[in-house]
Structure formats: C-alpha cells, structure tokens
Amino acid sequence: MSMWIRRLFIFFARAALVVALLYGALELAIELIFSPNPPSADFSEPANAAEAHHQDIAYFRHYLDLDRSYTAETRAVANGILADLEANLDNLSDAGFQLAIARAVAAADNGHSNIWLAKFSRAHGRIPLRFYWFSDGLYVVRAQPELSDLVGARLLAVNGVDVETAATLLRVFVGGTREAFRAYRGPGLFELPVAHHAAGMIDSESETRLSFQLPNGDVVTTSISAQALGEDANLYWPNRYLYESLPGDDEDNWIGIAGQVEAMPRYLQQPELPFQWLLLPEGGIYVQYRQNFGAGIEAFGDKVRTAIKEHKPRFVVIDQRFNGGGDYTLTEDLMSDLPHLLDDGAPLFIITGPATFSAGINSTAFARAAGKERVVLVGERIGDRERMYGETNDFVLPNSGLGMTFNTGLHDLENGCPPWPECYWRNYFNDIAVGKLDPDIVIETRFQDYLDGTDPVLGTILGKYR
Numbered sequence: 091m092s093m094w095i096r097r098l099f100i101f102f103a104r105a106a107l108v109v110a111l112l113y114g115a116l117e118l119a120i121e122l123i124f125s126p127n128p129p130s131a132d133f134s135e136p137a138n139a140a141e142a143h144h145q146d147i148a149y150f151r152h153y154l155d156l157d158r159s160y161t162a163e164t165r166a167v168a169n170g171i172l173a174d175l176e177a178n179l180d181n182l183s184d185a186g187f188q189l190a191i192a193r194a195v196a197a198a199d200n201g202h203s204n205i206w207l208a209k210f211s212r213a214h215g216r217i218p219l220r221f222y223w224f225s226d227g228l229y230v231v232r233a234q235p236e237l238s239d240l241v242g243a244r245l246l247a248v249n250g251v252d253v254e255t256a257a258t259l260l261r262v263f264v265g266g267t268r269e270a271f272r273a274y275r276g277p278g279l280f281e282l283p284v285a286h287h288a289a290g291m292i293d294s295e296s297e298t299r300l301s302f303q304l305p306n307g308d309v310v311t312t313s314i315s316a317q318a319l320g321e322d323a324n325l326y327w328p329n330r331y332l333y334e335s336l337p338g339d340d341e342d343n344w345i346g347i348a349g350q351v352e353a354m355p356r357y358l359q360q361p362e363l364p365f366q367w368l369l370l371p372e373g374g375i376y377v378q379y380r381q382n383f384g385a386g387i388e389a390f391g392d393k394v395r396t397a398i399k400e401h402k403p404r405f406v407v408i409d410q411r412f413n414g415g416g417d418y419t420l421t422e423d424l425m426s427d428l429p430h431l432l433d434d435g436a437p438l439f440i441i442t443g444p445a446t447f448s449a450g451i452n453s454t455a456f457a458r459a460a461g462k463e464r465v466v467l468v469g470e471r472i473g474d475r476e477r478m479y480g481e482t483n484d485f486v487l488p489n490s491g492l493g494m495t496f497n498t499g500l501h502d503l504e505n506g507c508p509p510w511p512e513c514y515w516r517n518y519f520n521d522i523a524v525g526k527l528d529p530d531i532v533i534e535t536r537f538q539d540y541l542d543g544t545d546p547v548l549g550t551i552l553g554k555y556r
Contacts, residue, residue, distance in 0.1 A: 123511055124481050124498045128152060131488035142489035143179050143187050147172055149488055150191060157496035158512070159200035159265075159479035168197040185214045185284040185295060188492045192263040195494050201266030201474040202448065202482050206493040207275050208325040213491075214284045215316035217298065220344075221245065221277035222328045223444075225470070225534035228253055228280065230302070231331045231347045237314070238345040243302035244537070245280065246309065249292045250301075256280070259289040270473040273444035274414075277328040283316045329412050329445050332540065333361040347541075355545035357409055357441075365390050367397060372555035373404040376548070382449035383416030391424040398431045406432060407551055408457065409441045411469055415448025418456075422520065425453045429461025438465045439551050442529060447473040448480055451527065455503040459522040468531045469547045476504035476527055481514050503527070 131149050136142035150172070154165055171194040175187070182190065192205045219240060220232035227244045248256040257271070260279045264271050279285045283298040292298050301311040319325070334348040348354070357378060360366060364384045367377045377394055398406065406428065429438055438461055440454050451472050458465045481499030486492070499514030500507070506523035507513035513521075533547045 124514065125483055126156065126498070128156065128483075128485050128496075133488060136489060139184075140179055143182075144176070146187075146191070146487040146489050146492070147176060150194070153195070153485050153494070153496055156483070156485065156498070157195075157198055157200075157203055157479075158498050158500070159198045159203050164197050164199060168194040171197060183284075183295060184490065186288050188490055189263055189285060189288040191487070191490075191492055191494075196261075196263055196265040199265050200479050200497060201270045202478065202480050202495060202497045203265045204275065204494060205263075206495075207278050209491075209493050211278065211282060211325055212319045212321055212323055214282065215296070215318050216278070216281040216325075217283065217314040218317050218344075219281060219314070220328070220331045221280050222331055223272040223277055224537040224540065226536045226538075228277065229347075229537050231328075232344050234344055239304070240302055241345050241347050242305045242350070242541075243310075245300060246303055247301040247311075248280070248286055249299045251291050256286075256289070256291060259291060260285055262289070267474055269444035269471050270447060273329070273473050274327055274447070278325070327414065327445070330361070332358055334358075335361065351541060351543050353543045355543055356548065357411065357545055367394055369397075369401060369403075370407075370552065372552050374407060374552075374555065375401065375403045375405075376407045376409065378409040379413045379421070379450065379453070381416050382413060382418060382421055382453065387420045391421060394424065395427070395431060398428075402433055403436065404555060405437050405439060405551075407439045407441065407548065408453075409548070410446045410450045410454055411441050411443035411547070412445050413447070413450030413453070414445060415450050418449035418452035419516065421449070421453045422456055425456035426460045426520075428457055429464050432464075436464075440465060440467050441469045441547050441551075442467055442472050442527070443470045443535075444473045448478075451476070451478070452501060452503065454527060455522055455524050456520075458524045458527065466531065467527060467529045468551060469529055469533055470535075471529065472527055476524075477502045 129152055133145045136145055154160060154168055171190060175190045188210060195203055195205055218234035218237060219230050221228050222231045230240045230243045233241050245253055247253060257276060260276065261271055263279060263285060264275045283292065284295045286292045286298045287295045297313055297315045299311065299313045301309060303309050331346065332348060334354060356376065364381045365379050365387060367375060370376050375397055432438060438457060440457060442454060446454065451474055478501050479497040479499065480501055482495040482497055485494050485496050500512045501514060501517060503522060504525055507517050507521045510518065533550050535546060539546050
C-alpha cells in the first residue's frame with residue numbers, strides 16, 4: 091500500500107471514529123435527557139403499612155423532579171397534597187392513599203401524566219358496567235347479564251350528585267383536558283366505587299349508588315357492588331366497547347349495546363384493523379388510523395400514497411377520532427405530504443374527537459402545517475392541548491406498586507419549540523406552529539346517532555359531494 095493511500099485510509103478511519111463517537115454521545119445525551127431511569131428505591135423492609143406509605147411518598151418526590159410538565163405553581167400544589175397526605179395517613183385505606191398520589195400526579199395537569207388506571211382497577215375492583223361518553227351524556231354500553239336492563243341507560247347521578255358535578259369531583263384524579271377525561275379515564279372512574287368514596291360522594295369503597303334514565307324514560311336508582319378483577323383482565327379504553335366484538339375479549343358473556351345496532355357505521359367496522367383505507371362512492375378516499383404504531387404502519391402509508399396517485403380522488407378523509415397515539419414519526423412524512431399528493435383544489439378532511447390524542451394530534455398538526463386552509467378539521471375538539479408534554483417513562487412506587495408515567499419532552503404545536511432542550515429533540519427538525527386545532531366544522535356524535543348506525547361527521551363531509 092502506497093504512503094498516500096495509507097494516510098487517506100487512516101484519515102477516513104479516524105473521521106469515521108469521530109463521527110461514531112459523536113453519534114454515540116448524542117444518543118447517550120438524548121437518552122439521559124428524555125428517558126432517564128428513576129432512582130433505585132433503597133428502603134429497608136417496612137415494619138407496617140404506615141411506614142410503607144411514608145416510603146412510597148418519599149420515593150414519589152423523585153417523580154416531581156422527573157416529570158417536566160409541572161410548573162413551579164403546580165409542583166407546589168402537588169407538594170401540598172403530599173403534606174396533607176402524610177398528616178392523614180391513619181385515616182386512609184390503601185386505595186385512598188393511592189388516589190391521593192393520583193391527585194399529586196394529576197396536579198401537573200398534563201394529559202400524559204397519570205396513574206395506570208387499569209392496573210389500579212384490577213387491584214380494587216369495578217362495578218359490572220361499562221360507560222361511554224357521547225356528546226349528550228354518559229351511557230351504559232355494556233353490562234353483565236344481571237344488569238342488562240341498564241344497557242342503553244344514561245347515568246344521571248352518583249348518590250344524588252349529578253353527573254357533571256361528579257365529573258368535576260373525579261377529575262382531580264386525572265391530569266389533562268375535559269375532553270381527554272371524557273374519552274379515556276372518566277368513564278372508568280365512574281365504574282370505581284373507591285374513587286367515588288375518595289371524592290366524597292359515598293361512604294363505602296365497595297359499593298356505589300347510581301341513578302339512571304332508562305331507554306323508556308323511567309328513572310331508577312340502584313346500589314351496585316364492585317367486582318374483583320383478575321390480574322390479566324382486559325380493560326379497554328371506552329371507545330372499544332362500541333364495537334360489536336373485541337379481539338381477546340374476556341367479557342364475552344356481557345350484554346353490549348352494539349348488539350342493538352343494525353349496521354355499524356364505517357368507523358366502527360373491522361375493529362381488528364389498526365388502520366384501513368377504502369374508496370368512497372362519492373369519489374373520495376377514506377383513511378382511518380386507530381393508533382400510531384404497529385407492524386405495517388409505514389407500508390400502509392405507502393399504500394395510501396399509491397391509492398391517491400392511482401385514483402386521483404376529489405377529496406381525502408383522514409379519520410383520527412380514535413387515534414390514541416404511539417410514534418408520530420411513523421406517519422409524519424405521509425401527513426406532511428398528503429396535501430401535495432392531491433390535485434389542486436382537492437381538500438383534505440381530518441376527523442378529530444376527544445379520543446384524538448398524543449401522536450394522533452401530532453399527525454393532525456403535520457397535515458395542517460403542510461396544507462393550511464386546504465386541510466379542514468371536522469368533528470369535535472382533540473383530547474389534549476396543542477402544548478403538551480409526552481415521551482412517557484414508567485415510574486412505580488416500591489410498596490403499593492402504583493404505576494404512573496412521567497414525561498420529559500415538550501410538543502408545542504401551537505407556538506413552536508422553545509430553545510433546546512425543553513422540546514422533544516426530534517421536534518427541532520420539524521418545528522411547526524399551527525395555532526389552535528379546533529374543528530373548522532363542529533359536529534357532535536350523540537347516543538342516538540350510534541343506535542341508528544349513523545356517522546354524522548363523515549355523513550356531513552360526504553353530503554358535500556352527492
């Protein structure tokens with residue numbers, strides 16, 4: 091090997107090494123900033139329940155430092171909750187203690203910062219009813235056979251406390267917006283007597299008293315006991331109970347309102363598909379995302395691109411109303427390109443709702459940023475604020491086992507990113523500021539719409555092309 095070739099080889103080898111070291115350092119820095127490990131819980135074996143609770147509180151204080159969605163004011167509120175908790179431990183059950191911690195988590199008022207409600211429910215039991223919040227009320231959409239007469243009933247009150255007031259009392263256990271509360275954790279809290287007790291509405295942790303308006307108009311009040319749940323019991327987000335069947339369902343003996351719907355509207359068909367597309371008779375293409383993750387999601391995006399190029403649709407509908415999130419980078423390119431793939435003048439409609447969350451919101455924002463006025467948002471308000479903290483990390487209390495998420499990365503889709511490193515690092519490469527993502531056309535979905543098997547949101551869009 092000649093001298094100059096040898097020197098060139100050494101130069102490129104050293105350059106490659108420097109690049110690799112810089113890349114490794116960047117990866118490590120990103121990991122430390124956005125995915126830090128919680129500290130070890132170095133406590134001795136607690137002598138009693140009170141000591142176990144004190145240890146959990148001490149360990150939880152690390153959470154207040156790890157979750158960046160707290161402001162100085164909300165962190166002070168959380169610390170006040172902890173101080174009250176420590177002073178009243180003798181008066182609290184395990185469930186009461188954990189719900190007090192839930193209040194401290196929720197004090198951040200961030201949609202991603204919450205306890206793991208499903209795990210909590212498995213530990214403390216739920217009543218054998220499942221609720222869903224339509225625009226006109228909270229309805230029973232599933233029940234065990236002995237309570238089947240309540241399927242289709244609207245909940246009026248918890249032990250005499252009307253639903254809206256009860257929701258306000260229960261919201262202290264959940265961070266985020268009113269929309270997210272109704273779409274995700276709110277219905278579950280109405281199924282938890284321990285939450286009703288902690289909110290001061292009932293005297294028992296094992297039984298609640300609920301008032302309903304039945305489908306025939308009659309009003310009934312009944313006491314319902316919580317039932318124990320297995321450690322592996324499936325607890326779905328509320329919108330999943332609208333489907334006729336659920337993959338992996340372990341409540342198949344329950345009675346569901348879906349059985350009374352003659353024909354499911356398009357957005358509730360084929361629940362096993364996380365994403366799907368089809369041609370519309372009106373000359374458009376309908377694309378639905380129920381999540382922003384999963385094998386094949388990027389290949390699915392390629393199929394959507396191909397379909398648009400081949401069929402040259404008059405319009406495209408992206409249905410994000412049940413997209414609870416995942417990894418926004420998996421759809422970022424498609425959403426940014428969609429307005430440019432359409433023929434000039436062809437609009438892009440995006441359906442949103444209270445269950446449009448996290449990466450579902452990011453995806454909506456990418457399309458709006460790329461298409462501006464050509465992108466029309468239809469439906470209801472999204473399930474979080476445009477300025478939100480995500481990049482969730484697990485945090486579990488050592489004794490109670492109460493689990494929750496802390497969040498480290500800011501996504502400010504309304505105003506754009508502040509200086510490094512508050513925003514999630516990828517956002518500095520695709521910084522967008524689209525303002526508010528309120529619907530341009532507000533269309534609510536009522537309980538009767540569901541019973542009739544109609545979709546007023548998609549129906550309104552299609553009505554423009556018939």
